[in-house]
Amino acid sequence: MGYLVAAYLILWLGIFGYLFWMGGALRGLRAELGELRAALVARAPEVPEEQEPVAAPPVTPPPVELRGR
Amino acid sequence: MAQLALPRQATGATATAPWIWLLNAVSLVGVMASLYLALWWTPKEAVEGDVFRIFYIHVPIAWNMYVAFFVVFAASILYLWRREPIWDRVARVSAEIGLLFTTLVLITGSIWGKPVWGVYWTWDARLTTTLVLWFMYLAYLLLRSYSSEGGQAPRYAAVLGIVAFVDVPIVQYSVTWWRTLHPQSDILAPGHLTGSMLLGMFVSLVSFTLLGLALFVQRYRVESMRDEARTLRQRLEEAEG
Amino acid sequence: MVTESAAPPLVKAAKPPPALRYFRQVGVMIRAETLAELRRRETPVAMVVFSLLVLLIFSFAFDLRPGAPPDVLSGVVWSAILFSGMLGLGRGFAAERERGTLDGLLLAPVDRSAIYLARLVDNLLLMLVMEVVTLPAAAIFFNMPVWRPALLLAVFLGTLAFAIVGTLFAVIAANSRARDVLLPVLLLPVSVPIVIASVEQTAAVLSGPTLLAAFPWTRLTVGYAVLFFIISMLLFEHVLDE
Numbered sequence: 321m322g323y324l325v326a327a328y329l330i331l332w333l334g335i336f337g338y339l340f341w342m343g344g345a346l347r348g349l350r351a352e353l354g355e356l357r358a359a360l361v362a363r364a365p366e367v368p369e370e371q372e373p374v375a376a377p378p379v380t381p382p383p384v385e386l387r388g389r
Numbered sequence: 390m391a392q393l394a395l396p397r398q399a400t401g402a403t404a405t406a407p408w409i410w411l412l413n414a415v416s417l418v419g420v421m422a423s424l425y426l427a428l429w430w431t432p433k434e435a436v437e438g439d440v441f442r443i444f445y446i447h448v449p450i451a452w453n454m455y456v457a458f459f460v461v462f463a464a465s466i467l468y469l470w471r472r473e474p475i476w477d478r479v480a481r482v483s484a485e486i487g488l489l490f491t492t493l494v495l496i497t498g499s500i501w502g503k504p505v506w507g508v509y510w511t512w513d514a515r516l517t518t519t520l521v522l523w524f525m526y527l528a529y530l531l532l533r534s535y536s537s538e539g540g541q542a543p544r545y546a547a548v549l550g551i552v553a554f555v556d557v558p559i560v561q562y563s564v565t566w567w568r569t570l571h572p573q574s575d576i577l578a579p580g581h582l583t584g585s586m587l588l589g590m591f592v593s594l595v596s597f598t599l600l601g602l603a604l605f606v607q608r609y610r611v612e613s614m615r616d617e618a619r620t621l622r623q624r625l626e627e628a629e630g
Numbered sequence: 631m632v633t634e635s636a637a638p639p640l641v642k643a644a645k646p647p648p649a650l651r652y653f654r655q656v657g658v659m660i661r662a663e664t665l666a667e668l669r670r671r672e673t674p675v676a677m678v679v680f681s682l683l684v685l686l687i688f689s690f691a692f693d694l695r696p697g698a699p700p701d702v703l704s705g706v707v708w709s710a711i712l713f714s715g716m717l718g719l720g721r722g723f724a725a726e727r728e729r730g731t732l733d734g735l736l737l738a739p740v741d742r743s744a745i746y747l748a749r750l751v752d753n754l755l756l757m758l759v760m761e762v763v764t765l766p767a768a769a770i771f772f773n774m775p776v777w778r779p780a781l782l783l784a785v786f787l788g789t790l791a792f793a794i795v796g797t798l799f800a801v802i803a804a805n806s807r808a809r810d811v812l813l814p815v816l817l818l819p820v821s822v823p824i825v826i827a828s829v830e831q832t833a834a835v836l837s838g839p840t841l842l843a844a845f846p847w848t849r850l851t852v853g854y855a856v857l858f859f860i861i862s863m864l865l866f867e868h869v870l871d872e
Binding site for chain 2: 795798799802805806807808812815816818819820822823826827830846850854857858861865868869
Binding site for chain 2: 321323324326327328330331334335338339342343345346349350352353356357359360363
C-alpha cells in the first residue's frame with residue numbers, strides 16, 4: 321500500500337514540478353522579451369514584417385552536388 | 390547597416406491563447422477523474438491488490454512516452470526535409486517531455502515491481518527496452534547540449550532522432566528474444582482487465598494523453614519564447630556593434 | 631568556383647559510366663584515408679592495446695579461467711571489440727579534421743554518400759585489424775576455439791553492423807564539444823540489438839561448431855546492417871552540410 325502512495329507521489333511531484341518550473345521560465349522569459357523589445361523599439365521605428373520571425377539563422381542552401389549524371 | 394525590423398508578433402505574442410486554457414482545464418479535470426476512478430472506483434485486483442492501481446498511471450505514461458518518441462521521429466524527418474526551425478523546436482520539446490515520461494515509467498514500474506516481484510529491477514524485456522529508450526532520449530538531449538554553436542545541432546539531432554526511432558522495434562525484438570532464450574522466473578504479467586477496470590484504464594489513457602499534450606504546449610511556448618529572445622538579442626547586438 | 635549546373639566540359643575523353651566513377655571515387659578515398667591511418671599506426675596500435683587491456687581487466691573482474699562458460703567469454707570478447715572499436719571510430723574523424731582533408735573533400739565534386747562509404751570501409755578495416763590480434767589473444771587467454779568459420783563470420787557481421795552505425799555517429803560526435811564521451815552515449819543505445827545478437831551468436835558457436843542454432847540472430851544482424859546502411863547513406867549528406 322505504501323508503494324502505491326510512493327508511486328503516485330513521485331509521479332505527481334514529477335509532473336507538477338515540471339509544470340512549476342515551466343511557469344517560472346515563462347514568467348522570466350516574458351519579462352526578458354518585454355525588455356528586449358523595448359530596447360529594440362528605442363533604436364529603430366517599428367516596421368511590420370510579413371513572415372513569422374525566424375528563430376535560427378537563415379536556412380543554409382542544400383549542398384552543391386556536382387554529379388555529372 | 391541593416392534596418393531593424395521588429396517582427397509583427399512583437400506585441401502581445403506571449404499572451405496565453407484561450408484554447409490553451411481549455412486544454413489545461415480539461416486535462417486537469419480528466420486527470421482528477423482518472424485518479425478517482427483508479428484509486429476508489431475500480432475494484433481491487435485479484436492477485437496484487439491495491440498495488441495494481443499503479444498500473445492506471447503507469448500504462449498511460451508509457452503510452453505518452455512512445456507517442457513523444459514518435460513525434461521526435463516525425464519532426465526530425467520534417468526538419469531535414471523542410472529545414473524550418475519550428476520542426477526542430479517540436480523535436481527537442483518532445484524529446485524532453487519524452488525523457489520525463491520515460492523516467493516516470495521506469496520509476497513507477499520499479500516501485501510496482503518491488504511488492505510484486507520482490508525486487509526493484511529485473512532485466513525483463515519490457516523494462517530493459519524502456520531503459521534503452523531512456524538512454525536514447527538522453528543521448529538526444531546530450532547531443533544538443535554538447536553541440537558547439539554553429540547551427541549544426543538541429544541537423545545532427547534530427548539524424549539521431551530518426552535512427553533511434555527506427556531502432557526501437559529492433560531493440561524490442563532483440564531484447565524480448567534474448568529474454569525468452571534466458572528466461573527468468575518472474576515475467577511481467579499484468580493480468581486481465583475486467584469491465585470497470587477497462588473504463589478506469591480508458592479514462593486514464595485519455596486524460597494522461599491530454600495532460601501530455603498540455604505539457605508539450607507549455608514547454609513549446611517556453612522554447613519558442615527562448616528562440617525569440619535569442620533572435621532579438623542578436624539584433625540588439627548588431628545594432629550596437 | 632564550383633557552379634551548380636555546369637555543363638560538362640567539352641574537352642574530355644569518353645567518361646566512364648556514373649556507377650563506375652562513383653566506386654572509383656570511393657576507392658581513391660579509401661586508399662587515401664585508410665593507408666594514411668594505417669601508416670601512422672597510432673590508431674590501430676592504440677585500439678589493439680586497449681582491447682587487450684579490456685580482456686585483462688575483465689579477467690580480473692570476473693575471475694575468468696580457461697574453463698569459463700561460453701556466454702561469459704563471448705560477452706568479454708565483444709566488450710573488448712566494441713570499446714576498442716569506439717576508440718577507433720572517435721579518432722578517425724578527429725585526425726582527418728586535423729589534416730584538413732575533410733574540407734578538401736567537401737569542395738570536390740564527390741557524392742556525399744561516397745564519403746560515407748569510404749569512411750565505413752576505413753573504420754571496418756581498422757576494427758578488423760584490431761580483431762586479428764584480439765581474437766587470437768582471447769583464444770590463448772581463455773582457451774577459446776576461435777578458428778571456427780562460423781565464429782569468424784559472426785565476428786565479421788557484428789563488426790560490420792557496428793561500423794555502419796558507428797561511422798554515421800562518429801561524424802556527429804566529432805563536431806561536438808565532448809567528442810570522446812559523446813560517441814559512446816550516442817552509439818551504444820542504438821547498437822543494443824547488435825551487441826545482443828553478436829554475443830549470442832558467438833556464444834552459440836563456442837558451444838557448438840555451427841551457427842545453425844543462432845541463425846535468427848545472424849538474420850537480425852544482417853537485417854540491421856542492411857537497414858542502417860541504407861539509412862546512413864541517405865542521411866549522411868545532412869551530417870556533412872557546411
